[in-house]
Amino acid sequence: MDYLLSEEQIMVRDLARKIAQEKLKPMVKELEEKEEFPWAIMKMLADADLFGVYIDEKYGGMGAGVFELCLVTEELARICGGVAVSYAASALGTDPIILFGSEEQKKKFLPGLASGKRIGAFAVTEPNAGSDAGAIETTAKKDGEYYILNGLKHFITNGGDAEVYVIIALTDKSKGQRGSSAFIVEKGTPGFTFGKKEEKMGIRTSTTRELIFQDCKVPKANLLGKEGLGFIVTMKTFDQSRPGVAAQALGIAQGALDLAVEYSRQRVQFGKPISSFQGIQFMLADMATQVEAARGLVYSVARQIDSGNPKVAKESAMAKLFASDVAMKVATDAVQIYGGYGYMREYPIEKFMRDAKITQIYEGTNQIQRSIIATNLIKEALAASKKK
Amino acid sequence: MNIVICIKQVPDTTDIRINPDDNTLIRAGVVSIINPFDMYAIEEGLRLRDRFEGKVTVVTMGPPQAEAALREAISLGCDQGVLLSDRAFAGSDTLATSYALAMGIKKLGDIDVIICGKQAIDGDTAQVGPGISVWLDMPQATYVKKIEEVKEAKGKKTFRLERMVEEGHEILEIPLPCVLTVVKEINEPRMPSLKGMMRAKKAEIIKWTAEDVKADEKKIGLNGSPTQVVKIFSPPSRVGGQVLHGDPEDVVTKLRELLKGEIN
Structure with missing residues (x-):
């Protein structure tokens, strides 16, 4: 069916299709067996500028939108659902920064994510907070210029391989859902480590890990929006x-x-x-x-x-x-x-x-x-x- | 480094059909692509530019629609595209084509290296690359599988190359400027990028006629082509053989008679 795509959208779709068909397809079996983050194909997508399709040109993206992101994800998933989610989960980690980030935060984090040099991830889920996202237990306590994060996130797509994480944590336990806040946490921040790597039924070409926060000091400047917005x-x-x-x-x-x-x-x-x-x-x-x-x-x-x-x-x-x-x-x-x-x-x-x-x-x-x-x-x- | 890549737009061979009446290619509806071997030439040119800076110019001779091949090369990262297009070029064989390309390259000014694919998948002659080197009086190395080293002494550059020969490979040194033809072992061509594709869409393709490149009209087109295609035909397809069944003795006797009949 003709969905009346613009010339640019056809370009995006065809490029993603070319990479998926010509490069990804021959690799899928090996990727499935390895169950590792698909770095080689991610690098190809990055070199093709596909990580930035939905990100503003001001921050190094192509300035298109969710639709173009969907076209790329669809083409990748047509060959491998796991690779598609590794790609799309980076956008999931980037979206909160686009939607709620300050100008400084955008300038600092979006260019790396748009170029695909840095992979993103988003972390809400915890062992006791799945569908009930309000039941999270990870805390973020304000301490001068920092927030101190403690807790465990699990089932995090791109966990361990991503470099930029958006983490939802409680800044005020007494307020329940309204007491949570969102933080940008970079890989390598002291007190932020990775736990178990999950062995999954499917999407084996993507990685899913636990994120562990033990007195992890996150700069105040990394709070997204304001407290309570989580x-x-x-x-x-x-x-x-x-x-x-x-x-x-x-x-x-x-x-x-x-x-x-x-x-x-x-x-x-x-x-x-x-x-x-x-x-x-x-x-x-x-x-x-x-x-x-x-x-x-x-x-x-x-x-x-x-x-x-x-x-x-x-x-x-x-x-x-x-x-x-x-x-x-x-x-x-x-x-x-x-x-x-x-x-x-x-x-x-x-x-x-x-x-x-x-x-x-x-x-x-x-x-x-x-x-x-x-x-x-x-x-x-x-x-x-x-x-x- | 000033790099020129010569490419050819060819029909995608996975999609070839022959008209049984006149034995010519059916071009209608056939997708055109950059000759696959030229993709390796483009990649090698881009890699040289990435190492030594400079400019990659991609040149082709062909009908106006060959512009698409140049744009694709630009989407991969080439800096500019030159299309040599003129009715006077029509009917050129490999000699006339290499002359026209050489004249176009001359007009581009000082060049350090010209890279071509080892041959085109439609004609399979492997003559145009070497032809260019002769017209431009530059040394050539064909079937190059690796540029091992780029040496520089007293402002003069030399390539140390590995080229494939039938019984192995040769290592040789060649001074620049030179002409190389490359094989697919040399690299893995990159994919286009979105930014490259956007740039390619807007890029201005340089279009030159025979007059623009000061081509001698006796050396181009049919006039400049000593090769004449007398006839093109599809080899007759083999028809299935005959299978004899029965008692071995009877079969042998029958076979002898059949063979005798064939000989006579």
């Missing part, structure tokens, strides 16, 4: 970044569909390619329709964000919810079309099913997305009824 920073960042996860899911779905179509044309049973059987054809038709519907939603939401509309929480959640459910469904069906071969790790498709699952879980589980959608829906209805 929860807002988190929510606004996720509103901005969810289309990125949705684009990752969309790419996984498209990649799985690509493989399923290709395989069904080659695999011969009962003397014919299985693509000639209606049972397979109908599956492919449903998969393709779902992928296109997801793309329509993801692109529309990304464009809405770029148009400056501040009220995107509901739509952003819808895009993430729908695209990730589609990714899971399409990847599972693609494995089914591969039959027994699909279950074997020698074939490329099982990875898509493993990679798809996480998109229904992270950046807010799909149950949380439904809560966000419903809450906003009811709020809108209430506002409309008051107007009458």
Whole structure:
């Protein structure tokens, strides 16, 4: 379908596609086995200026937006969901600085992130604070010109490999959610170390680690916005970044569909390619329709964000919810079309099913997305009824 | 270092179809790309520039649409593109093409090194690079797989090179200015960057005609081309052989008769 992309957007998409197809594809199997941060491909993306697509030109970016970020993420995920999230998670760590950073903070951190020389990461999740992001226990105590951070973050994408982290910590325990604040913490800050590296079901080409803070002294200048803004920073960042996860899911779905179509044309049973059987054809038709519907939603939401509309929480959640459910469904069906071969790790498709699952879980589980959608829906209805 | 890269726009060979009536390439709808071997020449030029500073100029001779190949080279980091385009160049063989390119390069002024891919994937002649060196009276090294060292003494530069020959490789030294043709072992070409692509989109391509480069009209186009293509044809495709079945003795007897029939 023609999504009326501008010349620049086509350029961004085609460049990401070229790197994904020509460079990433031959590396995927090895990357999967190594389960390490994909430095080589990240360097290629950096050299191609793709880390800065959504960052203002003033800070070394290309000055485009969330939509372009989604195009790149989608193309990478079409080949490898893990590499796509390593790329997109850097943007997740950069978004709070773009949204809430002071001019000094932007000047200091954005150029490195835009060039891809430094990777970003965002850390909210803790062992006892997953969907309930308000239950975090990491503290930040003010001490003169510094905040002293103590606590543990876990399941942090790019943890250990990223250099610039945005950390949510409590500055005032008594205020609950309203007592949290956001801090930029650089790798190498004394008292900031890394713990366990997770072994995951999927997205194995990305790294996920614990972040440990033990009397970690963070300069006051690294506080984002002001004290108490932590929860807002988190929510606004996720509103901005969810289309990125949705684009990752969309790419996984498209990649799985690509493989399923290709395989069904080659695999011969009962003397014919299985693509000639209606049972397979109908599956492919449903998969393709779902992928296109997801793309329509993801692109529309990304464009809405770029148009400056501040009220995107509901739509952003819808895009993430729908695209990730589609990714899971399409990847599972693609494995089914591969039959027994699909279950074997020698074939490329099982990875898509493993990679798809996480998109229904992270950046807010799909149950949380439904809560966000419903809450906003009811709020809108209430506002409309008051107007009458 | 003043570096010139000669490139050729060629049809993507993964997509080649031949018209069975006149045995010519069907060009309609075929994607054009930079000759893959020239990508290594571009990369080596960019690497030399990154080490020694200077300028990389990419030159091609071709129809107006060859401009796209120059823009792609600029998106990879080349500084400027020159398109030699003129009806008078049409029909040039490798001799006339190397002459036209040499005249274009002359107009660019003092050059330190000219790099070409070892050959183009459409013609496979590997003659244009060496041809340029002869027209410009510069030393040449073909099939270069490594620039080992760049020596400098009394303001004169020399390359120490490794070149591939049939039975191994040769190490040689060549004074600059010179012409090199490179093989794919020499490097791994880079990907374009977004900033490069933006720059390429806006870049002004220098366009020169035969007159602009003061080309002798007897040396270009069909007039300057001693090679004449008399006929192009697709070799007849092999038809499947005949399989004989049955008792070995009968089969041998039958086979003998068949072979006799063929000979007679």
